[in-house]
Amino acid sequence: MDILKKDKVPGLLDELSKNAHVFVPKTVNQVKKFAPYKSPEPMDLTMVNTTMPPKDLLFPQTQKMYNFGFDVDGKLYVDPIDESAPQVVFGIRSCDVRSVECMDDVFLTKGFVDDFYQPKREKLLMVAIGCTAPAETCFCESMGQDPNNAPSADIQLRDAGECYTVEAHTDKGREALEAWKPFLEQGEAEVTDVHCTLKVDMDGVKEKLDKMFDAPLWDEVSTKCLNCGTCTYECPTCHCFDICQENRMKDGYRFRCWDSCMFSEYTAMAGGHNPRPTKVERVRNRFMHKLDYFEDRYGKELCVGCGRCVADCPVGLDITVLIDQIGAYDVQ
Amino acid sequence: MSVVEKEACACGGACEAPEDEEFKPKILAVACNWCTYAGADLAGLNRMNYPADVRMLRVPCSGRINPQYVLEALQKGCDGVLVCGCHPGDCHYVSGNYFTRRRMLVFKRLLEYAGLEPDRFQVRWISGAEAGKFRDTVTDVCAEIKALGPINTGNEEA
Amino acid sequence: MADIQETVRKRARELLESGEVASFIGWEAGRFPNQTTPFITSDPAQADRLVWNEYCVNTPAKYTLDEKGKGKVGVCVRGCDSRAINRLMSDSQLTRDQVYLLGIPCPGMKDRHTGDVLTKCRECRHHNPVVYDELLGDEVEVPEPEGRWAQVEELEAMSREDRKKYFDDAFTRCIRCYACRDVCPCCTCRECFTDQRREGWLGKQGNLNENRFYGLTRVMHIGDRCIECGECERVCPMDLPLMAINRKVVRDMNDLFGEFEAGMETEEPKEVALGTYKLDDVEEFM
Numbered sequence: 001m002d003i004l005k006k007d008k009v010p011g012l013l014d015e016l017s018k019n020a021h022v023f024v025p026k027t028v029n030q031v032k033k034f035a036p037y038k039s040p041e042p043m044d045l046t047m048v049n050t051t052m053p054p055k056d057l058l059f060p061q062t063q064k065m066y067n068f069g070f071d072v073d074g075k076l077y078v079d080p081i082d083e084s085a086p087q088v089v090f091g092i093r094s095c096d097v098r099s100v101e102c103m104d105d106v107f108l109t110k111g112f113v114d115d116f117y118q119p120k121r122e123k124l125l126m127v128a129i130g131c132t133a134p135a136e137t138c139f140c141e142s143m144g145q146d147p148n149n150a151p152s153a154d155i156q157l158r159d160a161g162e163c164y165t166v167e168a169h170t171d172k173g174r175e176a177l178e179a180w181k182p183f184l185e186q187g188e189a190e191v192t193d194v195h196c197t198l199k200v201d202m203d204g205v206k207e208k209l210d211k212m213f214d215a216p217l218w219d220e221v222s223t224k225c226l227n228c229g230t231c232t233y234e235c236p237t238c239h240c241f242d243i244c245q246e247n248r249m250k251d252g253y254r255f256r257c258w259d260s261c262m263f264s265e266y267t268a269m270a271g272g273h274n275p276r277p278t279k280v281e282r283v284r285n286r287f288m289h290k291l292d293y294f295e296d297r298y299g300k301e302l303c304v305g306c307g308r309c310v311a312d313c314p315v316g317l318d319i320t321v322l323i324d325q326i327g328a329y330d331v332q
Numbered sequence: 333m334s335v336v337e338k339e340a341c342a343c344g345g346a347c348e349a350p351e352d353e354e355f356k357p358k359i360l361a362v363a364c365n366w367c368t369y370a371g372a373d374l375a376g377l378n379r380m381n382y383p384a385d386v387r388m389l390r391v392p393c394s395g396r397i398n399p400q401y402v403l404e405a406l407q408k409g410c411d412g413v414l415v416c417g418c419h420p421g422d423c424h425y426v427s428g429n430y431f432t433r434r435r436m437l438v439f440k441r442l443l444e445y446a447g448l449e450p451d452r453f454q455v456r457w458i459s460g461a462e463a464g465k466f467r468d469t470v471t472d473v474c475a476e477i478k479a480l481g482p483i484n485t486g487n488e489e490a
Numbered sequence: 491m492a493d494i495q496e497t498v499r500k501r502a503r504e505l506l507e508s509g510e511v512a513s514f515i516g517w518e519a520g521r522f523p524n525q526t527t528p529f530i531t532s533d534p535a536q537a538d539r540l541v542w543n544e545y546c547v548n549t550p551a552k553y554t555l556d557e558k559g560k561g562k563v564g565v566c567v568r569g570c571d572s573r574a575i576n577r578l579m580s581d582s583q584l585t586r587d588q589v590y591l592l593g594i595p596c597p598g599m600k601d602r603h604t605g606d607v608l609t610k611c612r613e614c615r616h617h618n619p620v621v622y623d624e625l626l627g628d629e630v631e632v633p634e635p636e637g638r639w640a641q642v643e644e645l646e647a648m649s650r651e652d653r654k655k656y657f658d659d660a661f662t663r664c665i666r667c668y669a670c671r672d673v674c675p676c677c678t679c680r681e682c683f684t685d686q687r688r689e690g691w692l693g694k695q696g697n698l699n700e701n702r703f704y705g706l707t708r709v710m711h712i713g714d715r716c717i718e719c720g721e722c723e724r725v726c727p728m729d730l731p732l733m734a735i736n737r738k739v740v741r742d743m744n745d746l747f748g749e750f751e752a753g754m755e756t757e758e759p760k761e762v763a764l765g766t767y768k769l770d771d772v773e774e775f776m
Contacts, residue, residue, distance in 0.1 A: 029663045030729050051727070052665075061665075061696040136522055198521075223556065224528040224548075228669035230727045244693045257695045263668070265685040279556075314669050314725035315548055316520045316527030399710040400683060404691060407703040421769070430767030434747065438764070439710055440775055441742050445646065446706060446735070447654025455775050486658060486698035 002166040003187045004157065004180070009045075009164075012183040013037050013090060020086035020125070023057060025050050034089060045091050048135045049306060053236035054089055054096050058103060058120045062257040065116060065243070069251035081253070084119035090127045095140040095306035097128050097150035099236035105298040106239055116256075125176050128153035129164070131194055137307030139198040139320055145305060148193050160189035198307070200323040206301075209292040211331045213284070221322055222283035224315045229260035231286075231309035231317075237302045240266075261286055287322060357411040357477045361386045361470065362401070363458075364394045364429075367418035370460030380467045383474040386414070393417065395428030399439045402453060407485055412452040412477040414469070419457040429457070451476040452483065494594060495542040497626045498566060501592060503537035505564045511590050512561025515550040516540040524602035528553060532560070542566070547599050547608060549721050551575050552675050558588050565589055568596035569616035570719040573753030574675035576621055577717055580759050583678050593622025595630040610720025613638070613733075621756050641731070642738045657702070657735075663728045664701040666694070670722035670732055676712045683707065709735050714743055714763040717753035746772050 004012065016022050022037040025047050033052035037043065060083075067079040100121075107117035131138075131147040140147055149156055154173030157164035166184060168174040177184075212218075232238040242259040245252050259266060262283075267276045276282045294302035303319060310318050363369045369390050375382065391397060394417025402413045415436060423429040436455045444450050454473055458466050498516060505511045518529035518539040526541060528548045550565055551574035557563045567575060575591065578584045595618045598611035615638070618629045645653055668684065671677045683691050684704060692700045709716075718740060722732045743763035744750065750763065 029659050031663050223530040223553065226669060226672035226725075228672045228725075229665070229667035230669050230725075233665045233667055234727065242694045244695075255695065257693065259694050260667075263685070265687055268685075268687065312727045314673060314727075316525060318521055318527075321521055400691070400707045403703050403707050403710075407692075407699045420771075420773075427767065430769075430771065431764070433771050433773060434764055434767055435710075435713075437746065437772065437775065438739055438742050442706065442709065442735070442739055444650070445653065445738050446657045446702070447650055449650070486662070486702070 001186070001188065002177075002184045003160070003163045003189050004166050004184055005163045008183045010043075012180060013043075015179065015183070016088050016090075020088045020123075022088045022090055023054070024089075025091045034092075037090070043091075045129065048131070048133060048138070049093050049095070049308070051234060051308065051312070053099065053234065053306070053308065054092055055099065055103060055236050055239070057087055057089055058100065058117055058124060059107075059239060059241075062255055063116055065254045065256060067251070067253045068245075068247075080115070082119060084123055086123045086125075087120070088125045088127060091129050092126055092150075092153065093131055093306075094128060094145045094147050094150040094153075095138070095143075095304040096236050097126055097153045098140070098143075098145050098304040099306070100126065101152055102237045102294070102298070102300065102302055102304070103239060105300070109298070125155070125172060126150075126153045127155045127157060130156065130158040130191070132159045132192075134194055134196045135307060135311070136197060137310040138196045138305065139200055139307060139310075140305035141196045142198075142200045142202055142320075143301055143303055143305035144202075147196060148191070158191040160191050163187070163189055165189050165191060196305070198310075198320060200320045201327055202301070202323065203327075205323055205326050206292050206295045208326055208329060208331050209288060212326070212329065213288070215329065215331075217325060217329060218280050218284040221287075221317070221325070222280045225262070225279050225283050225317055226315055227262045227264060227279050227282060228314065229262055230312055230314060232260035232262055233258060234308040234312055236306055236308070237290075237304060261289075283317075287319065290319070291323070291326075355478060355482055357385045357474060357482070358409065359386045359412040359414060359474060359477060360389060360405045360410045361414040361416060362389045362391055362394070362397055364396075364417040364424075365390050365392050366424035367422065367460045368394075368416035368458045368466065371458045371462050371466040374460065374463035375466045378463055380463060382467045382470045385474045385478075386470050393423065393425050393428035394432040395423070395425070395430075395435075397432065397436075399435065402439070406448070406452070406483065409483065409485065411480070411483045412454070412473065414473050415453075415455045416458045416466075416469070417455075419459055422459060449480050451480060491543055494627050495540070498542050498592065498594070499537050499540050501624070501626070502531075502540055502564060503534045505590060506532065506534035506537065510562065511564035513557045514540075514564040515553050515557065516566040517542070517546045517548065517550070522602070524600075530557065540566075542594065544597065544600050545602050547601075547724065549574055549673075549675075549719060551578065552673065552678075554578065554589055555583055555678065558584060562587070563589050565591055566594055567591045567619050567622060568594050569614060569618055569620065570596075570610070570717070570721075572619035572621045573616065573717040574719060576753040576756055577675045577715060578678065579756060580753075581676070581678055581715070586756060591619070591622040591624075593619035593625040595619070595625070595627055597630050597632065608720075608724065610724055610733075613718075613720065615718075615751075616754075620754055639737065639741050641734045642741050645734055645738075656731075658698055660730045661701040661705055662698045664705065664730055665696060665728060666701055666704060667727060669725045669727065670730075671708060673721045673725045674712070675717065675719070675721075676715045677708070679711075683711070705730070705732075705735065709739055712736070713739075714750075714765065715752050716740055717751075 023034040024043045026035040026041045028035045032050045034054045064081045107114040128150040154170045240259045241256045243256045245254045268274045290303040417429045502514045513532045517526040520527045524545045551571045554563045598607045617632045747763040
C-alpha cells in the first residue's frame with residue numbers, strides 16, 4: 001500500500017503549496033483552527049480537532065459578493081467578485097468531512113447553485129486524517145460517521161505511528177496523488193481502529209421529533225441557554241448568513257457573513273414581529289434543524305458529532321443529553 | 333475614485349490626486365448646542381479661519397455623548413474625535429457637563445489603554461463667547477491629528 | 491460540601507412544595523466527570539438533581555430574570571452571585587421580594603479539566619454571600635488576594651504599540667458570539683445596541699475594527715457597574731482578556747473618584763462613580 005513517512009510531510013506540503021493554498025491545523029493567536037501552512041505558527045497534526053471548524057475555507061466568515069457603483073457615464077455597475085483559488089485542507093477529520101457533504105447539499109442542490117460556494121468547493125482538495133484519540137466529547141460514530149475513515153474525503157491518511165497510510169477515495173484524489181508520488185513509498189503499515197467513548201442512540205429520534213414541536217421538554221432544555229452564538233459559530237455545519245453592504249458615497253460592495261439563529265434579532269422583522277421571540281423557540285429551532293428538518297429535506301442529520309458545542313457551550317447545554325432525553329420522551 | 337473611473341480616464345489613474353496629496357484628516361467635533369456651537373457660530377461671524385477638516389455634530393449637552401458614538405466615529409474611519417462642552421459650572425442643564433467630565437476622563441484613559449494614540453480623542457471646554465478658543469482648538473487638533481496620519485482601524489477597507 | 495448539597499436539596503424541595511417559591515435555580519451534574527450545568531426547576535420532585543460541589547462554575551443569578559414572572563424565585567448564591575443579584579436589583583431588574591436567596595459560602599471553584607482553581611475564583615474578594623435569606627454553612631475565611639490591579643498595571647507599563655498589539659490580537663480572535671454580554675449581570679438592556687439592526691451600529695462581519703468597537707463600548711456601557719465576577723472572561727470561547735479591560739475602568743474610577751465596590755449593597759447604591767459628580771472633580775485633559 002502507499003505510505004507517507006511523517007518526516008516527508010513538510011516536503012509534501014511545500015510541494016502542494018506551489019499550486020494551492022494549503023491549510024493545516026494550527027494554534028494561531030491562541031485559537032485552534034485551520035490556518036495557512038505558510039504562516040509562521042507550527043503545524044499541529046496531533047490536536048484532536050480544531051476549535052474553529054474548516055467551513056471557513058468554503059464559506060468564509062465574511063465574503064465579498066460584488067462591487068457596485070456608478071461608472072463615469074453614470075451607469076450602475078455590478079461586479080461579482082470571485083475570490084476562489086485552489087485550496088488543500090490537510091488534516092481534516094471525518095466529522096468535518098461529513099460537514100462538507102451537508103454544506104454541499106445546502107449550497108449546491110435543490111436547483112440553486114451558490115455562485116460563491118461552488119468555485120471554492122470545486123477547487124478544494126480534502127486530505128483527511130483518521131483520528132487516533134477521540135475526545136470525550138466526540139460522538140461522530142453515533143451520528144453515522146467513522147472516525148477512522150471519511151469515505152467522501154479525496155484522500156484519506158491513517159496514522160500508523162511512523163507513517164501514514166494513504167488512499168484516494170475520489171477521482172479528484174486519485175488525480176492529486178500523482179503529485180504525491182515522489183513522497184510516497186510502498187510498504188506495509190498497521191493501523192488501529194478507534195471508537196468514540198460518547199455514544200447516543202439516534203434510532204427513532206427524528207420520528208419522535210416530528211411530533212415534539214409543542215413538547216414541554218423545550219422549556220426545560222432551553223432555560224439555561226444564554227443565546228450567545230458560540231455553538232453556531234463553532235459548528236461545522238451551521239450555515240446561516242446575513243447579507244449586508246459597505247458603501248461610501250457612490251461605490252461599495254455587498255458581502256455576506258455568518259449569522260446565528262441563537263441571536264434574539266435573527267428573526268426580527270420590519271414592523272417589530274419576531275416569530276421566535278424567546279429562547280424556547282430559538283433553542284427548539286436549532287435542535288430541530290440539526291436533528292429533524294435537515295433529515296426531511298436532505299436525508300441526513302445536520303449534526304456530525306464533532307462535539308465542539310458540547311465542549312465549549314458556556315453553560316454546558318449538551319446535544320447528546322438532549323438526544324437521550326428525546327429517546328426517553330414519551331410521545332403521546 | 334472607483335476602479336471603473338480610473339480605467340476610463342486616459343491616464344489610467346495617474347492623475348488621480350488624492351493619493352499624492354497631503355493627508356486631510358476627517359475629524360468629528362461633537363459640540364454642545366449652548367456653548368461650543370455658539371462659540372463656533374461666533375467664530376464664523378467674526379470670519380475667523382479654521383481648518384475645514386472638522387465636521388460638527390451638534391448635541392443638546394456634552395452629557396448626551398455616549399462613548400459609543402465616539403467609538404462608532406473612530407471605527408468608521410474618523411481620524412480623530414473632539415468632544416466639546418460648556419465649562420463646568422456653566423452647563424445650560426446645570427449638571428450635564430459634570431457627568432461628561434467624569435465619563436470622558438475614564439473613557440479617554442480606556443482608549444489609550446487599548447492602544448489609541450492619545451491625541452486622537454480630545455475633550456475641551458469652550459464657551460459661547462470663546463470664538464478664538466474654538467478656532468485655536470480646532471486648528472491645534474487638526475494639526476496634531478494630521479501629524480499622526482490616517483487612523484489604523486485594522487480594516488483593510490477602512 | 492456534601493452536607494451543603496443535602497441542605498440545598500432539602501430546602502429547595504421544601505420551598506417548592508410549600509409554594510414559597512415558584513422555581514428554583516441551582517446546578518445539576520452534567521454528563522462528564524465533574525461537569526455541572528445550571529439547573530432550573532419548578533418541580534419539588536426534581537430537587538434531588540441539584541448538586542453543590544467545587545465545580546459549580548456558572549453563576550445562576552441572571553436566570554432569575556427569566557423566572558421572575560412566575561412567582562418568587564429561589565436561587566443558590568455565593569459571593570459573586572449575591573453581588574450579581576444586588577446588581578440586578580440596583581438596575582431595577584428585580585425587587586428584593588422577588589427572590590429567595592440561599593446563601594452558600596464558597597471556597598472557590600475549580601476547572602474540571604485541569605483541577606486548578608478558576609481564575610475568577612483566585613481573584614475573588616468576596617467568597618461569602620453579601621445578601622441572603624438563609625446561610626447554609628459557616629462563612630469561609632479566604633485571605634484577600636493580592637494584585638487586584640496587577641494585570642492592568644502590567645499592561646499599562648507596556649508601550650502604546652505593544653499594548654495596541656496585545657489588544658488587537660485579542661479582538662482579532664473575537665468571534666462576536668456575545669457570550670460575554672449574555673452572561674453579564676450588568677447587561678440587561680431590552681435591546682442591546684448590537685441588536686439595533688435599523689441603526690446599524692455594527693454588522694455581523696468578523697473583523698478587528700467591529701470587534702474592538704463592540705468590546706470597548708460594552709465596557710463603557712457597563713460603566714461603574716462591573717462587579718468583577720469574571721464570568722465574561724470564563725465563558726469567552728476565544729480566551730479574550732476581558733477582565734484586563736474591565737478592571738482598568740474599575741481601577742481608574744477607584745483612583746479618580748474614590749474607592750467603591752459595585753454590587754455590595756441591596757438598597758439604592760450610594761455614590762457611584764459615573765452617576766454622580768463633585769464640583770472639584772479631576773480634569774486632567776483640559
